Amino acid sequence: MEEEDSKNIKKIRIDILDMCFKAKEGHVPSSFSVVEILYTLYKKMAPNDVFFLSKGHASAALFAVLAHFGLLDRSELKTYCAYDSRLGGHPHRFPNLIMSSTGSLGHGFPIAAGYALSKKIKQEPGRVFCVVGDGETNEGSIWETAMYAEQLKLSNLVCVVDKNDSQIRAMTSINIDKKFKEFGWKTQVVNGHNSSELEKILFDKSVESNNQPYCVIANTVKGKGVKEMERDMFAWHHRSPTDTELARFKEELLQTL
Amino acid sequence: MRKQFAKTLLDLGKDERLVLLIGDISHYLLKDFEDKYKDRFYNMGVAEQAMMSIASGLAINGLFPVVHSITPFVVERCFEQIKDDLCYQNLGVNIVSVGGAFDYAALGCTHHCYEDFALMRVLPNMQVIYPASPHEFDILFRQTFANGSPTYFRLPAKIHFLPTKPNFGDVEKLKEGKEVTVVAAGPQLQNAYDAIQELEKESITCDLIYMTTLKPVSEAAKAAITASLKKTKRLLTIEEHSVIGGVGDTVALIASNISFGHHRLGIKDKFLTNYGTYEEHCEANGLTKSGIKKAIYEIKSENNL
Numbered sequence: 001m002e003e004e005d006s007k008n009i010k011k012i013r014i015d016i017l018d019m020c021f022k023a024k025e026g027h028v029p030s031s032f033s034v035v036e037i038l039y040t041l042y043k044k045m046a047p048n049d050v051f052f053l054s055k056g057h058a059s060a061a062l063f064a065v066l067a068h069f070g071l072l073d074r075s076e077l078k079t080y081c082a083y084d085s086r087l088g089g090h091p092h093r094f095p096n097l098i099m100s101s102t103g104s105l106g107h108g109f110p111i112a113a114g115y116a117l118s119k120k121i122k123q124e125p126g127r128v129f130c131v132v133g134d135g136e137t138n139e140g141s142i143w144e145t146a147m148y149a150e151q152l153k154l155s156n157l158v159c160v161v162d163k164n165d166s167q168i169r170a171m172t173s174i175n176i177d178k179k180f181k182e183f184g185w186k187t188q189v190v191n192g193h194n195s196s197e198l199e200k201i202l203f204d205k206s207v208e209s210n211n212q213p214y215c216v217i218a219n220t221v222k223g224k225g226v227k228e229m230e231r232d233m234f235a236w237h238h239r240s241p242t243d244t245e246l247a248r249f250k251e252e253l254l255q256t257l
Numbered sequence: 258m259r260k261q262f263a264k265t266l267l268d269l270g271k272d273e274r275l276v277l278l279i280g281d282i283s284h285y286l287l288k289d290f291e292d293k294y295k296d297r298f299y300n301m302g303v304a305e306q307a308m309m310s311i312a313s314g315l316a317i318n319g320l321f322p323v324v325h326s327i328t329p330f331v332v333e334r335c336f337e338q339i340k341d342d343l344c345y346q347n348l349g350v351n352i353v354s355v356g357g358a359f360d361y362a363a364l365g366c367t368h369h370c371y372e373d374f375a376l377m378r379v380l381p382n383m384q385v386i387y388p389a390s391p392h393e394f395d396i397l398f399r400q401t402f403a404n405g406s407p408t409y410f411r412l413p414a415k416i417h418f419l420p421t422k423p424n425f426g427d428v429e430k431l432k433e434g435k436e437v438t439v440v441a442a443g444p445q446l447q448n449a450y451d452a453i454q455e456l457e458k459e460s461i462t463c464d465l466i467y468m469t470t471l472k473p474v475s476e477a478a479k480a481a482i483t484a485s486l487k488k489t490k491r492l493l494t495i496e497e498h499s500v501i502g503g504v505g506d507t508v509a510l511i512a513s514n515i516s517f518g519h520h521r522l523g524i525k526d527k528f529l530t531n532y533g534t535y536e537e538h539c540e541a542n543g544l545t546k547s548g549i550k551k552a553i554y555e556i557k558s559e560n561n562l
Contacts, residue, residue, distance in 0.1 A: 021556055093317075093346045101346050102319060104337060110307040111342055114314020119321065121276060141338075144307035152299070 006194045006257070008068060009039055013225050013253050015064040019241040023081035025089055029223035029236045031061035033164040033192070034131055037218055038065040038109060039199040041129055041160075048126025050115060052099045054108025055133035055162060056090035062098075062225070071097060095140040104251045106139025109159065113145050116157040127208070130156045135167030137176060149213040150184030157213045158202065159185075162192065164222035166233060192218025225253050258412040259355060261391035263287050265398055266323065270294045274403070276315055279540075280306055280326025309335040312350045313342035321349060321403050327361075327368035328354040328411065336376060341503070343407040351402050357411040358443075358497035359529055359538040371524045375502020377409040378472050385409040385471040386425070389443045390416045392470055393423045399426040407495040413497070415535065417447035426475035427483065434462030436551050438485040438517075441495040442468045442504045444521075445544055449495050452549040463553065464489060471507050479511045487519045491556050495522045497544060499556060520556045522549065 012035050020026035035056070042230035043052055044063050055060050060080060066072040072087075079085035086094065090103030099115065102108040120127065136142060161176055168172050178185040190201045201207070201216055223229025227250045229236040241249055263286040270290055276297045276310055277290060284300065291298040301308040305326060308358055312322035320522075323409040324331060330356050332339070343350045361368040377385045382407055384412065388394040394412065401408050421429055432453050441449035446467050453463045470478075473533075486492060492512075494505040505521040522543050529538055542550065 100313070101341065105336065106306070107310055107341055110310030110338075111314040111317070113307070114311035114316075115318055116314070117311060118276075118300075118315045118318035120319050121315075122318065124318075141306040141310065144304035145311075148301065148304065148307055148311065170514075174418050 002196055005039070009035055009195065010253055012039060012061070012064045012068055015067065017062045017241060017246060017249055019060050019064065019077055019080040020248045022078065024240050025081040026058070026060045026240060026256070027057040027238055028240065029229045029233050030055065030164070030166065031058045032134070032224045032226070032229065033220040033222045034058045034061050034162050035065070035224070036193050036195045036198060037131060037160055037162060039068070040064060040195045040202060042066070042069045044199055044203045045129065046126060048124065049128065050099055050128050052102070052108045052112035052115070052128070052130040053091055054102055054104030054112065054130050055105065055136050056108065058088070058090045058131075059089060062091060066097065067214055068092040085196045093220055096177055105133070105136040106141035110145040110148070113154060115148050116154045118153055119156055120154070127156045127158055128158065129164055131160045134161055134165065134173035134176060135165040137161065138167060138171055138174055146180060146185065155211050159213070160202070160217045161215065161217045162220050163217050164220040166222050166237070169234065176255070177215070177217045184212060186210055186212045187215045187217065189219065191218045192220035195222055227252065242257045258353070258388070258391060258393060258414070258416060259283060259286055259455055261394050262353060262412060263290065265395045266290055267293065268404065269299065269399070269459065272321070273446065274319065274321045274372035276320050276322045278312055278324045280308060280324075280331060283557055285383070286451060298314060301359045303330070305330050305335040306338050306385065309393055313338070316348035316350050320350065321505070323351045323353060323402070325353045327356040328373050329356070329368065332370060332373045332376055332409070339407070341506050342379055342425065344382045345408060347382045349403065349405040351408045351410065353410045353412060355412045355414070357413060358524070360414040360535060362535050363532045364536050365532060366528045366530060368478045368491055369529060371497065371499045373409070373411055374471055374498050374504070378502060378507065383427050386410050387471060388423065388467060388469055389413050389446060389470050390419070390421060393421060396423055397425055397469060406443050413444050415444040417444050417450070419450060423469040424556065426470050426473055426478060428478040429467045430481060431467050432463060432465035436489055436557055437459055437463045437491040437493055438466065438482070438494065439463045439493045439553070440466045440482065440504060443497050445495045445497060446551050448544065448546045452546045452553065456550060457551060459489060461553065468507070471504060474507065474511060482508060482511050484514065486512050490517045492517050492519045493522065493552055493556055494519070495544070495549060497523070499524050500528065501526060515560055518556060518559055520552050523553050533537065
């Protein structure tokens, strides 16, 4: 099973590279840091669960994962960032597939909290998952939402922080777990590139009965899987590979992961 | 107006999709709603950005959120949330503000907001509604709160006392005349009506067109405004808003392919740094019956095309 997962995850990273290469667009390293997280979520989410990608610049990862699970036609990935594509550099809402348009940081998380509140009001089952970037936690609206979630008793809300330290040049994300805990959340720290660990921490029976909002800090590496990107994540933040780089990176991914 | 807001909401609360979010204002007025619909009433304190996005999340799951707070905080503080989370995604969140223009005169510029119409009008999908009498709010809110698009309501503190019959998107012609087309919005309708009434004794007659929906403007409304301007070739717009981006610009845009002289009574491009009362600010900005008469004399004396 784990072998199967790692094979799938490898394929998803290659899809992301292909998409960004073809489009000459996209945020590859930010997408690579969330691949295992998104893969685990879409593998395990129940029919009543919903997902919001608050760090919208990882849209390539979201689309590649959706295609992997058959929720999006694979051929559509080729249209990534094209003028008349549905799949842009940041996701745009379309019902039953993409829950919300995101891109400006600090928006998706409160929208997800609103959806979690709507589920409480309508007494609908299921949980609301949201992936937030650690850089994104610079935004005040993230902490407004952390505060609201406790007040509104949103025990059906799960926040996964992709802690890839991409904001290290500006404001390092220190003690995010302690901050969320202080805001009344149950927290866990996990290796964000280990899908079986993620599976356990997000979907274990015991966490489904949480009576608090739940925050999982996923320690990740920006650009995970391609050493050049890992080493120089700032240069690669919004860059797409050349054809020689593409070939080299694909080879590296196939070998090492 | 606020009382009518509470009354209308209390009645519409029977619709289980209606959810009220308040930014820590109007608690007493909305107490009945809170008591009756506890699980659909949330006092969200003062965190307007997340409050607006949360409203978006509620709307995504089919609810009809109503977000209520003071104009600068519920419009300007969270402008980008309104743009991205409501308008871009065309979600039916209703924003109901109080304290527009200089209703909170003595509290100073941080609590004034004469830019709200400009900011809301410029956003695609946004509906902009300005009722100025309790019955108007009741009618217009019922017509629009569940129509699936984001809607902005400014509730003024002062009201007019004319028996209007508003309809979403339409304008209402309250006076028939020859010389000037007067388009008024908000409580200034009262001054406009009274001024025109007095001028009739001097044989100066004006069309008085009352606007409660700044956006969208129906084809019938556009036709009524255009026909009037073709006849008078003189336009006076009156609003408790900046002369940039509000009623004046709404009318100018509708009639951009015909020629007419245009005077704008409103707030010039400046901050109103005085305190005092609502009435004093009206006086200082020509937003009075005599100010309107003076403007009509002026525009009439000009040789327009």
